[in-house]
Amino acid sequence: MKVPDTKGNKINAIIRACRIITRMNQANPDTPKSEALYYQMLSSYYTRLRNAHDEGGFIAAHTVFFPSEILYAMDIVPMHTEMTTWMMALFLGEQAEILSAGAELGLVPEICSPHRGLAGAFALGALPRPDAMLWSNLICDNTAKSGELIMELTKCPGFFLDHPFQRSEAEDKYLVSELEDMIDFLEEKSGQKMDWDKLSEIVQKMDHQMELLREIGELRKAVPSPFPNRGFLQLLTVDYLCPGQPEAIAYLETLRDELAEKVREGKGAVSPERFRLMTLFVPPMYLMGFLEKIGQEYGAVSVVEPLFTRWAEGKLDPSRPLESVARKTAMIPERRSMYGPLSQEVLQDLIDCAEQYKVDGAVYWAFMGCRHTCATVKLFKDLLNEVDVPVMTIDCDIVDPTINSEAEIREKMEQFFEMLEDR
Amino acid sequence: MVIDVTQTTAGQLKTLGRFRQINDTFPRTEQIREHKNQGKKVFGWLCTYVPEEIIHAAGILPVRVTGYSQEMELEDGNAYLYINNCSFSRSCLQMGLRGEYEFLDGMVAGSTCDGARRLFDLWQHYIKTPFYHILTVPRKYTEKAHGLYYQQVVQFKEHLEEFLSQKIADEQLRHSIEVYNQARVLLKQLYELRKADTPPISGAETMEVLNTSFHMPKETFNQWLKELLDELGKSSNRHQGRARLMVVGSVMNNPEFIKSIEAQRGLVVTDELCTSTRYWSDPVVLAEGQSPVKAISRRYLSNFPCARMVPSDERFRRILNLVKEFKVDGVVSQIIRYCVPYAHDLPLLRDRLKDIGVPMLALDVEYGTSGSGQIQTRVQAFLEMLEARKR
Structure with a gap:
């Protein structure tokens, strides 16, 4: 499986869309201030992602409900895979293209569309190539199974965070130990240390x-x-x-x-x-x-x-x-x-x-x-x-x-x- | 006598008929009725990550909960689990809702996949079974994961002891391990016979045997299987087909599906299913002085993995080994619609098989399908392609 060069990724288009909305909001005095802050937040998230590699940053792609607090503390640039696919759907209306690319990979329609879409987006080179893929079974089989194909598509290393199904002292300890292992993995791959x-x-x-x-x-x-x-x-x-x-x-x-x-x-x-x-x-x-x-x-x-x-x-x-x-x-x-x-x-x-x-x-x-x-x-x-x-x-x-x-x-x-x- | 795989040997093999009778009458089998009549309990279990030995050691008959043995209208299953849950879970739930499993005294599941866990949730809410338990099943094979799963198995044992107001002794567990390991050894012997160029038993007949293995008392099953192996050893029957096939993918326990492939002279010689190889492949290894619960929990987590486990490489490695050992010409992947773990693995498995020059036919199916209609046409085309490659 080969993916094209990712220079032409769609992140720029998301940033442009956010800026246009921000300008429209500024032109309308009735727009709540929170609305402007929301789009600034989005714009800043995606700008950081877009510039990451040029500035020597390390990008970690991750699935939904992932503890990205850890990435921020390690100064690693997060890329929320499902959310970014949603943003492309929402702002760019390019669902058909990425879903069709997912289908070409062999992903059947019964697989949840954001996951088909994100695999398709990586296959098209629509997303930046991650330096590591992080994924977990929180919250479903789709999140649990989406990481390996992306690792293969983007030729990047990955870490699966095993999230226990129930809560107990032993299961809570297991999750903490999983987080520790993930930090070790990220420190090794990125060369960046956890800032506690x-x-x-x-x-x-x-x-x-x-x-x-x-x-x-x-x-x-x-x-x-x-x-x-x-x-x-x-x-x-x-x-x-x-x-x-x-x-x-x-x-x-x-x-x-x-x-x-x-x-x-x-x-x-x-x-x-x-x-x-x-x-x-x-x-x-x-x-x-x-x-x-x-x-x-x-x-x-x-x-x-x-x-x-x-x-x-x-x-x-x-x-x-x-x-x-x-x-x-x-x-x-x-x-x-x-x-x-x-x-x-x-x-x-x-x-x-x-x-x-x-x-x-x-x-x-x-x-x-x-x-x-x-x-x-x-x-x-x-x-x-x-x-x-x-x-x-x-x-x-x-x-x-x-x-x-x-x-x-x-x-x-x-x-x-x-x-x-x-x- | 070399016979075509389209012909069945059931008429000639005395013991095979007994297995078939269990399949035809499940879940209202004579064995289950007898067990209940003796005042003993019967528990249902879902998925191969539930340690059966624990249930067996408590004097309870463990019975695998499966759905209808044919493709059915699933009105109740659709209404309660919605149409986008796999037809296996909908079929099981419908049988439960319609009282087919009313004899169950307990239901045990693992957090293996979304379909199974939601089936368990709804079973608990709508079907009143006296005992329920779900185990957290880690998705990794690390020592920490083994540690967590061991604690889960201990908790399950303690919950069961509390329900029964009796302790499950290590001696009982050791005995159960012996009984279940014997079944694994015998099933392995059965599969060894299928490595032959012209095996004495077909894929569909093997599935009939497997299907009874989790629906009846293991002790009787072992006895019957020994007798079948004796018969097969003496039999001169040999099956041959156009190509040697392996079936992989979602849960499947309907011999009719395999029969439909073999009706077109595709000889199914092995498989990677949770109702077959993945059910029996690894024994419980009990070291001297080791806790039986520890040995059981280790076996269940490190057994031939389901597609739920991460990384998938271990599953792929074992599939590729089977392809070589059984001299497989082509792989038939049958994935139940909405069985997401297997669906995600499909492109990765296809690539790995391609690397060793083994073609794959990917079929989207519903649980219980007999493999008629379009499936037959696709199997036919696949067999023709495999034959052309041999020429």
């Missing part, structure tokens, strides 16, 4: 970042809810790309303050607010604009995403940085609900969310590439129906627009809103 003081600082900031995310979650309980539908993706991006980084903190603090002000003023993201929705799993990335629009039309707003934005309670301890990084992985919302046995606690939390956020209805985005979440569609529906919350399920693909048309999703959502109205 820096890791402690990052952990401290990450603790604050989680607190901010929880505060934002609390503010969204207000009626009307102040947070727009399009913001969901931004909340995910912050942790995926910049955990414990100053730009993430700046964005979240600003966002929190803006939301608090809106709550004080009784202003909602949609006006009038008619339907408070729970979002289960992730809507198609390329439909975020459409969802914002239809939300405004019908007064529908997503107030909570239990699988993605509901952070567990708890504190990190900067004096024990590695244990804290391991502990944080257990606190992320996705880990709680989508990895490990489906506990009674997780199921109860879903019901609590519906009540606390005064949810009128739930939309389950059944992403066909995500088997382990779709396995919960009926179970979650049964539980939510018990507390009188109707659930609409929409089969979709989060990056491939050929699976659903906007018109088809509009029709389904309109029918759902009509049903909620009748209730």
Whole structure:
């Protein structure tokens, strides 16, 4: 398997797109300041990635839910593989090209599209060649299996981080020992040493970042809810790309303050607010604009995403940085609900969310590439129906627009809103 | 007597008929009924990373949970697990939901793949079985991973002891290791016979034997298999086909699929499936004075690996060895739709086989398929290509 020269990669195009959006936002005085900070954060992440090799930096590609705090502490440049594929889909609309390249490698359509896409993107040379590939089984078989093909395509060394399925003292220790082995691997390959003081600082900031995310979650309980539908993706991006980084903190603090002000003023993201929705799993990335629009039309707003934005309670301890990084992985919302046995606690939390956020209805985005979440569609529906919350399920693909048309999703959502109205 | 692989020897081999009867009646077999009638317990297990010896040593009959033996409409499976989980897990769940496994006193799984873990989650929620346990199964083979898995097996044993209100003694574990190792040795002997240019048993017949191995008491299975091996040793029957094939990929326990390949005179001589070679290949090695639980846990984690394990090189190395040992002309990969671990490995395995000049036919299938229709056409074309290469 050979890949072309990566000089023509698509990172520049993502940076350009972010800058254009930033300029458009600057021209509009009504744009919240947090919005500008978000795109600056993206632009800065991808600029660092683009310049890495020219500046003698070491790039580590990694899969989703990976503890990139460690990379930042070692001054290694992270490249979030799934997120970068999503960004290409979102900003450049080049899904077809990268998915087709994935298919040419022999990856069947049943494999989740971001993973087919990222393999395709590497095969096309659309992403910079990593100096190391890091991947883990958090959160599914796709993440567990995507690393080796990328190593082969890009001829780079790799490290698989084995994430235990359940939590116990022994399993927590195992995860910490895995992190230690990964640090050894990175030190050897990059020639860069772990800066433990820096890791402690990052952990401290990450603790604050989680607190901010929880505060934002609390503010969204207000009626009307102040947070727009399009913001969901931004909340995910912050942790995926910049955990414990100053730009993430700046964005979240600003966002929190803006939301608090809106709550004080009784202003909602949609006006009038008619339907408070729970979002289960992730809507198609390329439909975020459409969802914002239809939300405004019908007064529908997503107030909570239990699988993605509901952070567990708890504190990190900067004096024990590695244990804290391991502990944080257990606190992320996705880990709680989508990895490990489906506990009674997780199921109860879903019901609590519906009540606390005064949810009128739930939309389950059944992403066909995500088997382990779709396995919960009926179970979650049964539980939510018990507390009188109707659930609409929409089969979709989060990056491939050929699976659903906007018109088809509009029709389904309109029918759902009509049903909620009748209730 | 050299016979074409399209012909079955079941009529001539007395013991093969007994194996077939188990397959035809599972899960409502006479053996399971008898075991229950004696007041003993039966546990279901999912995936080959569940240490059966622990269950057996507790006096419980371990039975592998499998789905329908043919491709079926899976209305309940689809509704509960959604259509994008593999048809194996949907088929198993549907059988559970419809009461086919109501005799089970326990269900044990490992965190082996997304399909298996979600099947376990929903089984626990919707099907009321008295005992449940899921083991964290590391994906690596390092000493630390072995350490973690050992602790998992110990926890499972303790959980089981608590449920039964009785201790499982080392002596019982040693006995179970002997029984299971004997099955492994006998199955290896059966496979050795298939290395011959004209083996005395076909691939489909072998699958019938394997399918019973995890659905009945091991002691009886061992006895039956010994008798079959005796018969095969005396038999003059020899199978021949157009090409020697190996089947790899997802879970598969339907002899009809192999039969459909052999009906076109493709002789299946070996395989890499969790229902076959990966089930029996490695014995539990119990050193003098060693804890039996430690020996069991080591064997289960370092056994012929599933595609879930990292790195995949060990699985590929073992497949390539089998290709050489069994003089395989071509490999048939059958991957159940949405069986992601195997799907990810496919391009890597194809490249490695290509390097040693062995072609691969990649089939997307559903669990329980009999291999009819388009699959037959593709197998036919593959066999023609293999024949052309020989000329």
